[in-house]
Amino acid sequence: MDTVLLLTILVVIFALAFDFINGFHDTANAIATSVSTRALKPRPAIIMAATMNFVGALTFTGVAKTISKDIVDPFALENGALVILAALISAILWNLITWYFGIPSSSSHALIGSLAGAAISAAGFGILNYGGFVKILQALLISPFVAIAGGFLMMSLFKVLLKNRNLFKANKRIRYLQIGTAALQSFTHGTNDAQKAMGIITLALIAANLQSTDxxxxxxxxxxxTSMAIGTSIGGYKIIKTVGGKIMKIRPVNGIAADLSSAAIIFGATLIHLPVSTTHVISSAIMGVGTAQRVKGVKWGVAKNIVLTWIITLPVSATIAAITYQLLNLFF
Incomplete structure (x- = not known):
């Protein structure tokens, strides 16, 4: 079999594996608040998330096109399939490491950092499409701050609306609404996250001259x-525990506020074709909600560890990918 074709097949397999891992790694983000407040039991929540992820993934393609052409120029990339394979191996390794320790790190950061690191290792810094790469980085870096503000404002609005209500009764009724907001959250997750694997596969097909457009x-x-939906159906219980309980004690009204604000930001990013980290956005929205509720109620030690993981993901994944490319290059 031709080496380029073999590598392209491997890229497709590893891209779908990445999507599968992304599914069970990031499932927690979409359903953690509804599970932690007992609006949904874990198994029904995961099945619902898998279904809505699948629907969302099929609905849009703009983010996939951004991934396929805005980080590196697929038409200028030599050894493209090998570069992409190294990036996928690196991103999968990082996702598995952070999943094992129950840390809600960013699959998006891992993939984009890995792709940049592998490409630089293969062809130097000039291979990067700096305009597109900076645009993607800006979206990844700014979105958590927008999510904190969105969560804070949404929770502040709920506090005004529920000011004269019995909080216990309000939370009991709102709990049922969380089923809808969790479904919305899962749908928006699919519209953004599943497209990253689509973009990677398309990038490999272009690099192998198997298609000429994006x-x-x-x-x-x-x-x-399908791959993301199957991964989602397995679920990531360790990360559900971190996102749903270790950042702050979540009540139904907090969960609804976090779900609505983060879903709006993720879907907004999808509409303008920008990849964002659903992990960043949802965790940050919960921090914003917690701050509006009671600053001391947020467990800032856990939040600090999550932020630290966000910061190191890009450089660490890029380094792993660069080393992986050099190792693969010895065999191909």
Missing amino acids: DIQMWVRIAAA
């Missing part, structure tokens, strides 16, 4: 959506 083929969309 259009996302239907089989790629279905394969990526």
